[in-house]
Amino acid sequence: MANTKVKPLFKEAEKVIAAYKDEVQKLDNQQQELNAELESLQSEMTANVLAQENASVSDLVYLKIQAKEINQKAKVIAVLLEEMKEERTELKLKYVPLIRKALGKSPVNDYNATEIAERYRYHMLAEIAEIGKQMQSQYYEIAPEIAEVFEDEGVLEQYPRLKYQFTYANYTPRFSWFDKSVVSKNEVFSACHGSLPQGLKKPKEDVE
Numbered sequence: 001m002a003n004t005k006v007k008p009l010f011k012e013a014e015k016v017i018a019a020y021k022d023e024v025q026k027l028d029n030q031q032q033e034l035n036a037e038l039e040s041l042q043s044e045m046t047a048n049v050l051a052q053e054n055a056s057v058s059d060l061v062y063l064k065i066q067a068k069e070i071n072q073k074a075k076v077i078a079v080l081l082e083e084m085k086e087e088r089t090e091l092k093l094k095y096v097p098l099i100r101k102a103l104g105k106s107p108v109n110d111y112n113a114t115e116i117a118e119r120y121r122y123h124m125l126a127e128i129a130e131i132g133k134q135m136q137s138q139y140y141e142i143a144p145e146i147a148e149v150f151e152d153e154g155v156l157e158q159y160p161r162l163k164y165q166f167t168y169a170n171y172t173p174r175f176s177w178f179d180k181s182v183v184s185k186n187e188v189f190s191a192c193h194g195s196l197p198q199g200l201k202k203p204k205e206d207v208e
Contacts, residue, residue: 010106012102013103034080038077045074128173140168
């Protein structure tokens with residue numbers, strides 16, 4: 001059996017994905033900065049609220065103004081974060097045709113299970129046929145001489161079942177198979193998905 005090494009199927013796609021990830025990282029960095037700023041504003045707002053509890057009138061006016069500014073900044077950041085969700089979707093939409101084009105360059109079609117099945121089917125039947133042909137030739141070469149003895153009336157009176165012991169069917173390659181086919185279509189489909197059929201045994205020469 002050939003030890004097949006599959007070519008990289010997604011070489012071009014990996015390049016596109018790498019470029020996509022670079023752009024995603026930029027968005028991630030921006031989002032992290034905005035979230036950090038939002039957390040800072042929330043801390044400021046907490047401190048502001050606590051300060052208002054014991055503030056004088058003049059300080060309370062200032063704290064109220066500061067609180068309003070904090071709220072406005074927080075609203076702006078919330079809007080920016082929401083816009084970033086749209087940017088991520090737009091980025092994915094941008095890369096869809098690029099990824100599809102890269103996937104179209106995959107050498108997946110270089111691997112044809114039908115051709116493999118046809119090749120091994122031919123070699124299997126050709127090898128069996130060659131053995132059968134040689135066995136047939138040897139049988140018919142000696143058959144007349146054995147028949148002269150085995151099919152003699154006097155011999156058959158003594159050994160009546162003798163004429164059934166030396167037949168062509170007894171000198172063909174042994175074949176014992178209980179399934180309808182040597183390899184089923186479902187087994188090939190299973191192999192295409194990387195799984196071997198249950199109960200499949202290696203040939204004796206491979207085990208040794």
